[in-house]
Amino acid sequence: xxxxxxxxxxxxxxxxxxxxxxxxxxxxxxxxxxxxxxxxxxxxxxxxxxxxxxxxxxxxxxxxxxxxxxxxxxxxxxxxxxxxxxxxxxxxxxxxxxxxxxxxxxxxxxxxxxxxxxxxxxxxxxxxxxxxxxxxxxxxxxxxxxxxxxxxxxxxxxxxxxxxxxxxxxxxxxxxxxxxxxxxxxxxxxxxxxxxxxxxxxxxxxxxxxxxxxxxxxxxxxxxxxxxxxxxxxxxxx
Amino acid sequence: xxxxxxxxxxxxxxxxxxxxxxxxxxxxxxxxxxxxxxxxxxxxxxxxxxxxxxxxxxxxxxxxxxxxxxxxxxxxxxxxxxxxxxxxxxxxxxxxxxxxxxxxxxxxxxxxxxxxxxxxxxxxxxxxxxxxxxxxxxxxxxxxxxxxxxxxxxxxxxxxxxxxxxxxxxxxxxxxxxxxxxxxxxxxxxxxxxxxxxxxxxxxxxxxxxxxxxxxxxxxxxxxxxxxxxxxxxxxxxxxxxxxxxxxxxxxxxxxxxxxxxxxxxxxxxxxxxxxxxxxxxxxxxxxxxxxxxxxxxxxxxxxxxxxxxxxxxxxxxxxxxxxxxxxxxxxxxxxxxxxxxxxxxxxxxxxxxxxxxxxxxxxxxxxxxxxxxxxxxxxxxxxxxxxxxxxxxxxxxxxxxxxxxxxxxxxxxxxxxxxxxxxxxxxxxxxxxxxxxxxxxxxxxxxxxxxxxxxxxxxxxxxxxxxxxxxxxxxxxxxxxxxxxxxxxxxxxxxxxxxxxxxxxxxxxxxxxxxxxxxxxxxx
Numbered sequence: 173x174x175x176x177x178x179x180x181x182x183x184x185x186x187x188x189x190x191x192x193x194x195x196x197x198x199x200x201x202x203x204x205x206x207x208x209x210x211x212x213x214x215x216x217x218x219x220x221x222x223x224x225x226x227x228x229x230x231x232x233x234x235x236x237x238x239x240x241x242x243x244x245x246x247x248x249x250x251x252x253x254x255x256x257x258x259x260x261x262x263x264x265x266x267x268x269x270x271x272x273x274x275x276x277x278x279x280x281x282x283x284x285x286x287x288x289x290x291x292x293x294x295x296x297x298x299x300x301x302x303x304x305x306x307x308x309x310x311x312x313x314x315x316x317x318x319x320x321x322x323x324x325x326x327x328x329x330x331x332x333x334x335x336x337x338x339x340x341x342x343x344x345x346x347x348x349x350x351x352x353x354x355x356x357x358x359x360x361x362x363x364x365x366x367x368x369x370x371x372x373x374x375x376x377x378x379x380x381x382x383x384x385x386x387x388x389x390x391x392x393x394x395x396x397x398x399x400x401x402x403x404x405x406x407x408x409x410x
Numbered sequence: 411x412x413x414x415x416x417x418x419x420x421x422x423x424x425x426x427x428x429x430x431x432x433x434x435x436x437x438x439x440x441x442x443x444x445x446x447x448x449x450x451x452x453x454x455x456x457x458x459x460x461x462x463x464x465x466x467x468x469x470x471x472x473x474x475x476x477x478x479x480x481x482x483x484x485x486x487x488x489x490x491x492x493x494x495x496x497x498x499x500x501x502x503x504x505x506x507x508x509x510x511x512x513x514x515x516x517x518x519x520x521x522x523x524x525x526x527x528x529x530x531x532x533x534x535x536x537x538x539x540x541x542x543x544x545x546x547x548x549x550x551x552x553x554x555x556x557x558x559x560x561x562x563x564x565x566x567x568x569x570x571x572x573x574x575x576x577x578x579x580x581x582x583x584x585x586x587x588x589x590x591x592x593x594x595x596x597x598x599x600x601x602x603x604x605x606x607x608x609x610x611x612x613x614x615x616x617x618x619x620x621x622x623x624x625x626x627x628x629x630x631x632x633x634x635x636x637x638x639x640x641x642x643x644x645x646x647x648x649x650x651x652x653x654x655x656x657x658x659x660x661x662x663x664x665x666x667x668x669x670x671x672x673x674x675x676x677x678x679x680x681x682x683x684x685x686x687x688x689x690x691x692x693x694x695x696x697x698x699x700x701x702x703x704x705x706x707x708x709x710x711x712x713x714x715x716x717x718x719x720x721x722x723x724x725x726x727x728x729x730x731x732x733x734x735x736x737x738x739x740x741x742x743x744x745x746x747x748x749x750x751x752x753x754x755x756x757x758x759x760x761x762x763x764x765x766x767x768x769x770x771x772x773x774x775x776x777x778x779x780x781x782x783x784x785x786x787x788x789x790x791x792x793x794x795x796x797x798x799x800x801x802x803x804x805x806x807x808x809x810x811x812x813x814x815x816x817x818x819x820x821x822x823x824x825x826x827x828x829x830x831x832x833x834x835x836x837x838x839x840x841x842x843x844x845x846x847x848x849x850x851x852x853x854x855x856x857x858x859x860x861x862x863x864x865x866x867x868x869x870x871x872x873x874x875x876x877x878x879x880x881x882x883x884x885x886x887x888x889x890x891x892x893x894x895x896x897x898x899x900x901x902x903x904x905x906x907x908x909x910x911x912x913x914x915x916x917x918x919x920x921x922x923x924x925x926x927x928x929x930x931x932x933x934x935x
Contacts, residue, residue: 211821234915239824239935255760264932265785266824267796283801285773286781295773302769304761313826361874361916361934369876371908371916373823374934406823408908408934 207307207337210244213402214355217380222307222339223352225332227324229382230341232357234314237376237406238341239266241357242309245339250281254306257283257299261292261313289315293323300330300338312342324350345381354382359406373407412529412572413641414518415558416499416536417548421512423453425492426482428544429654429672437461438480439472449483487653487738494651495680499540499547502683503532506643513559515641518551529569537567539683544676553577556628556637560607563588577635582608589629598622599629607633646684649692650743652677659698659735663727666736670723673741674716681745687712687767688719689746693726696738703732708779711767712746718768721775770801791883792902794827794931823934825918831929834919842875843909843919848930870911877907882923908934 181187206220215221222228222245232238242258249256258265263286283305285295289312296310308331328350331338340347345354359376363369379401418424423440427433437458441449451467461476472479496514500507504516518532525531533549540547550561552570557577561568570580584607586599598621604610610618610633619627631637652673660666670693681688691707707722748767761769773782783798837845847869882903903923910916918931 234913234933235935237821237823237935239826240821243824244821263781263829264826265796266827267785267787267794268824282784284783284785284798285777286798287777291777295776298769298772298776302761302765304759304766360914361910363874363876363910369874371874371876371910371934374916404821406821408823 207245208248209241210248211241211404213404214241214378217355217378217400217402218353218383222337223384224337225335226352226384227328227331227338227340227347227350229345229347229351229354230339230357231343231345231354232359233343235361235374236357236359237374237378237404238357239264239311240406241355241378242311242339242341245307245337246282246309249307249337252306255281255283255304257285257296257305257308259285259287259292259296259299259308259310261287261289261311261315263287264311264313289313289317292317293319293327296338297327297330300327300334300336303334303336305334305336307337307339309339309341312340312346314343316343319346321350349382351382352384353380355379356381362405371408373405376404376406378402378404411641412518412551412553413515413555413558414500414503414532414536414549414551415513415515415555415562416496416540417513417550417559417562418496418540418545419512419548420453420455421492421496422484422489423455423482424545425488425495426484428492428495428676429488430480430482431544433480433482436478436480437463437476438482439463440482440484441469442484452484483657485655487655487740491652491654491676494647495543495676496540496545497646498650498680498683499536499543499545501646502539503536504643506645508641508643513562515555515558516643517641530567533567533569543679543683554635554637555639555641556632557581557635560584560588560632574635578611578633581633581635582606582611586610586629586633589632590625592625595622595625595629598626648744650677650680650745651740652680652743653738653740655696655738656736659737661735663724663731666727666739667720667724669739670741671716671720673739674719674723677741677743678714678716678719681743682714684745685747686745687714687748688743690744691719691723692742692744693723694740694742695732695736696740697732697734698737699734701734703736705730709771709774711770712748713768713771714748715768715771718771718775722771725775791881793825793881794829794831825932826935827932828930831920831931834928834930836919836921836928842877843872843907844875845872846870846909846911846917846919846930870913872909872911874910875907876909878905878921879907880905880923906931 181190205224206218206222207224208221209215209218230238230241246256246258265284283299285299287295292310292312292315296308299305299308324347327338340351345356347354356379357376359374362372362375364372423438426440427438437455439451439454439458442452443449448468451463451465451472454463454465458476458479461479463472463475463479467475469481472481493509497507497509500514500516503518503521506516508515518529521532525535529551533551537547537549548562548566550558550565550568550570552558552561553572557570560581561570564584570577585605586607587596589607590596599605599610604613610630613630615627615630618630628637654669654673656669660669678688688709689712690709693705693707695703697703705726707726709722713719770782781798782801784801786797786799788795788797832848835847836843880903883901885901887900904920905923906918906920908916908918916934918933919928920931921928
């Protein structure tokens with residue numbers, strides 16, 4: 173007769189604590205394949221989140237919301253107890269929006285590397301090769317680098333070997349077929365006009381331009397000619 | 411108590427050979443310069459002796475006797491580094507070590523748990539570790555210091571029995587010359603017909619003391635395995651030092667890095683023997699004709715990788731080259747213990763602390779130590795103030811309490827800061843900013859068909875401007891300096907604007923209340 177492992181734990185408090193952290197087999201399989209983006213609509217668009225052990229790409233011009241998408245992914249990874257890193261070209265991180273700063277209960281878990289554009293790929297290579305990092309974001313800001321394909325191949329191999337999700341954020345698509353998933357963001361600012369103008373946020377349209385090994389879930393519009401997309405609304409703090 | 415004695419014959423020569431390991435297989439000799447005389451050979455290896463080289467020869471005579479002889483000049487740096495490295499052989503096995511010239515002594519009782527095979531296994535392990543540090547050492551283990559010293563002098567590897575009669579039997583066949591360096595004393599024993607310790611042990615000790623004094627009495631006691639020399643061990647020094655004096659001045663960084671590579675390798679090998687890592691480096695460069703260049707090379711985390719250390723040192727030298735040619739290098743490594751961490755069953759395994767430490771050090775070498783860390787708030791009211799605190803290597807590297815990730819529908823924008831804020835020109839009308847003008851790289855019009863070469867634009871119209879939002883702070887400090895470090899203290903008063911520009915982006919800019927100049931803070935993204 174099978175016995176539940178939790179029945180063997182005599183202390184009910186410990187059993188409750190353990191059961192709070194247990195996940196079902198289905199959830200485990202899902203977790204192994206995808207990593208939540210931190211945004212429900214994007215999770216639906218990408219079939220569960222960013223692919224694990226692979227490169228993913230977020231592209232969009234200025235004020236398209238890609239920094240917020242990266243921040244959401246890092247925030248949810250930190251909340252899950254994973255070590256995360258952000259390679260930040262130009263050191264543009266918002267102090268008030270940084271995941272490790274904004275939530276004192278979480279504690280310092282974000283490895284933040286400020287660098288110049290030419291150093292970014294080497295820095296992200298080092299971080300991924302160290303192993304143990306769940307999510308690593310490479311924020312290229314507006315940098316225009318001529319990055320050889322070999323660099324992406326090497327980074328993809330390292331990410332696969334270490335089981336790390338690498339998010340590359342840039343103004344235009346760069347990874348091409350090296351990305352397992354890619355979304356393109358385009359946004360329009362929203363101003364409250366019932367008085368003096370007040371910036372309220374961005375209305376963003378996120379288009380899925382690439383998603384390897386993905387079957388569109390129910391409820392997400394699909395069209396062979398038009399990539400599926402979702403709308404997001406980002407609100408401004410001020 | 412069992413004591414191990416490690417004896418390195420011709421320590422000065424072996425110390426010089428540590429910096430040229432390839433010369434160990436060939437004949438080698440050590441020259442010493444005494445006053446204004448020509449350098450003379452003082453120490454030589456067995457191959458050189460076989461080839462006919464003898465102590466006291468000049469360099470030319472020695473080269474004539476053995477054409478492929480490698481000659482080294484004795485330096486104080488080699489001698490110090492060699493002596494310290496010899497002590498490290500002992501510190502790899504015991505917490506305290508006594509040094510006596512070319513020998514060290516340490517207690518080996520506690521090593522029985524690590525080497526249950528017995529004293530011979532301990533002696534072999536010590537000898538193997540000495541070989542890793544570049545020494546051909548003789549090792550003996552005995553119950554007293556004198557017995558261990560004599561046994562190490564007589565044998566490559568020796569274990570003297572613990573019982574007194576066994577030790578006496580072990581020492582009995584050894585010649586008296588192994589018991590003392592005093593030639594007159596040895597000659598006196600020889601005149602008496604006592605050439606071995608066994609013969610000396612038969613003499614009445616009081617009669618020997620009466621005729622040969624305290625030194626003779628000590629030899630007599632030692633030959634009976636009754637020696638009572640005190641064992642006076644010492645703790646290891648706080649820092650580990652390696653040094654080399656160069657034969658000619660070095661003007662460039664690359665040759666200097668080649669020298670440093672050997673120093674780092676030897677220092678890390680010594681640290682690894684003590685299960686330690688390097689937590690910081692101090693480099694002392696002797697300059698020509700005089701002067702010192704002392705520099706500290708900070709490390710983000712203790713490391714055992716010579717490549718990382720070398721990279722950091724090389725970057726430091728490139729950033730601030732020595733002012734004169736270098737004729738000597740002295741490296742001081744701060745030892746630190748690498749702490750082991752316990753993984754949590756309920757948390758994802760984070761990066762391994764050792765690898766993470768090395769990675770942080772490499773990142774610091776790549777982008778600068780101040781640019782690697784975890785984001786930390788600064789005690790300031792300025793919106794852009796942020797700093798990078800030291801990244802925790804162990805327990806706090808991952809979240810203190812893992813939680814099930816939950817996606818959210820409440821999405822917040824963040825501001826992508828320019829640090830420091832960039833000065834721009836702003837055309838104002840009565841409603842606020844009407845147009846912006848910046849440097850060539852400030853504003854860009856994105857073109858998806860020309861991703862590699864965006865079109866630079868110098869000026870843009872402002873479609874919507876929200877503001878001004880007045881902020882001020884730190885009025886109790888001195889005047890601000892917005893061009894330099896934005897986290898530096900100083901009073902400030904600003905008028906902020908959120909502007910929707912004609913390139914589609916929403917920028918945040920401010921006008922300095924004191925100077926009236928406009929600065930671009932960044933854009934919302």
